[in-house]
Amino acid sequence: MTPSAPAYRRLSVEERRSQLLEAALSLFAHRAPEEVSLDDVAEAAGVSRPLVYRYFPGGKQQLYEAALRSAADDLRHCFDEPHEGPLPDRLSRALDRYLAFVVQHDAGFSALLQGGSVVETSRTTAIVDGVRRAAAEHILSHLRVTDPGPRLRMTVRTWITAVEAASLIWIDEDKQPAVDELRDWLVEQFFAMLMVTARRDAQTEALVAGLAAADG
Amino acid sequence: MTPSAPAYRRLSVEERRSQLLEAALSLFAHRAPEEVSLDDVAEAAGVSRPLVYRYFPGGKQQLYEAALRSAADDLRHCFDEPHEGPLPDRLSRALDRYLAFVVQHDAGFSALLQGGSVVETSRTTAIVDGVRRAAAEHILSHLRVTDPGPRLRMTVRTWITAVEAASLIWIDEDKQPAVDELRDWLVEQFFAMLMVTARRDAQTEALVAGLAAADG
Numbered sequence: 001m002t003p004s005a006p007a008y009r010r011l012s013v014e015e016r017r018s019q020l021l022e023a024a025l026s027l028f029a030h031r032a033p034e035e036v037s038l039d040d041v042a043e044a045a046g047v048s049r050p051l052v053y054r055y056f057p058g059g060k061q062q063l064y065e066a067a068l069r070s071a072a073d074d075l076r077h078c079f080d081e082p083h084e085g086p087l088p089d090r091l092s093r094a095l096d097r098y099l100a101f102v103v104q105h106d107a108g109f110s111a112l113l114q115g116g117s118v119v120e121t122s123r124t125t126a127i128v129d130g131v132r133r134a135a136a137e138h139i140l141s142h143l144r145v146t147d148p149g150p151r152l153r154m155t156v157r158t159w160i161t162a163v164e165a166a167s168l169i170w171i172d173e174d175k176q177p178a179v180d181e182l183r184d185w186l187v188e189q190f191f192a193m194l195m196v197t198a199r200r201d202a203q204t205e206a207l208v209a210g211l212a213a214a215d216g
Numbered sequence: 217m218t219p220s221a222p223a224y225r226r227l228s229v230e231e232r233r234s235q236l237l238e239a240a241l242s243l244f245a246h247r248a249p250e251e252v253s254l255d256d257v258a259e260a261a262g263v264s265r266p267l268v269y270r271y272f273p274g275g276k277q278q279l280y281e282a283a284l285r286s287a288a289d290d291l292r293h294c295f296d297e298p299h300e301g302p303l304p305d306r307l308s309r310a311l312d313r314y315l316a317f318v319v320q321h322d323a324g325f326s327a328l329l330q331g332g333s334v335v336e337t338s339r340t341t342a343i344v345d346g347v348r349r350a351a352a353e354h355i356l357s358h359l360r361v362t363d364p365g366p367r368l369r370m371t372v373r374t375w376i377t378a379v380e381a382a383s384l385i386w387i388d389e390d391k392q393p394a395v396d397e398l399r400d401w402l403v404e405q406f407f408a409m410l411m412v413t414a415r416r417d418a419q420t421e422a423l424v425a426g427l428a429a430a431d432g
């Protein structure tokens with residue numbers, strides 16, 4: 001396919017970089033990283049291979065990490081939710097954004113999180129872990145907890161990986177059930193997990209009581 | 217440390233192989249795979265490096281995969297639980313075995329599941345996924361479900377990854393709280409997750425009702 005825009009029109013360095021990252025991300029979304037070549041990226045962006053190398057002299061690994069970092073930034077924004085209104089609604093809105101991201105990145109999301117990819121390194125793992133940590137901090141701030149104990153921390157972190165796992169399983173199960181049902185199920189799982197923890201942790205117990213009072 | 221047994225006493229091929237795998241597993245348990253060399257394995261087993269190569273001509277990658285496969289077999293056995301007695305007790309016993317495995321393999325368990333290791337490939341990922349699938353099948357058989365719908369499948373699979381994630385977090389949190397509390401928390405999370413799913417899935421609803429009847 002020939003791109004309809006002139007391939008070499010002058011873009012600023014920043015614009016060109018974004019364009020290349022976008023092309024890379026859309027390729028990584030539909031194919032495993034090991035099946036994407038720099039030629040593919042050049043073709044998708046309508047530029048030459050040397051131009052891709054000028055921006056990413058480290059080749060595919062560097063491009064992949066930059067694309068991953070850009071995707072991680074997008075993911076972080078999913079959790080940027082104002083501290084207003086009922087907590088389940090806030091969680092639902094954050095999950096709507098997260099699941100939209102999952103749908104958009106599909107295979108790329110799976111390849112990254114399932115591991116075993118040739119471009120996966122301790123650096124890429126650290127990027128993904130950074131997103132998980134940021135998500136946990138966001139949730140704790142919405143719960144207005146500043147000093148979470150190990151039980152509450154474990155509950156929040158385990159729920160975050162459950163969300164991730166459920167999203168992967170959902171892609172694997174041909175996106176059944178519908179996305180809205182998945183979102184509601186995940187929100188309810190969050191509160192169910194908190195309730196279990198509340199049975200043996202005073203901090204979580206007080207938190208759950210406070211949430212119930214705010215609800216009523 | 218010099219091994220007390222004579223290093224080259226005649227072992228059968230099978231015995232020698234097991235001995236090398238055991239040495240490798242104990243090294244992988246305490247260090248990331250990329251920090252373990254074949255010399256380390258030879259030294260730990262009290263044999264020469266060429267002997268290690270005779271058994272594992274593919275070098276470290278082959279040894280790592282064989283060790284991983286052997287660990288995966290052990291993990292599968294964690295879920296071999298007779299179909300007798302109350303379900304929460306069966307789940308507790310399986311989790312006791314699983315958590316003992318986690319404690320035994322510690323850093324090796326983390327390195328493997330967190331990914332980003334140089335020895336991780338699509339083959340090692342497939343081995344780990346095979347264990348997850350086997351665990352899901354075991355649980356469904358204990359629930360006496362032969363034809364699970366997508367919602368029940370997702371619940372069981374999500375819980376399994378939650379167990380895995382919680383175990384990693386637990387190691388990361390210096391094994392707080394105590395292992396028995398973690399086990400009970402995981403068992404309760406399982407039933408809490410099922411209850412949430414039962415609200416929107418007739419199959420899970422019937423299952424939960426059946427479990428409650430068996431309990432009373």
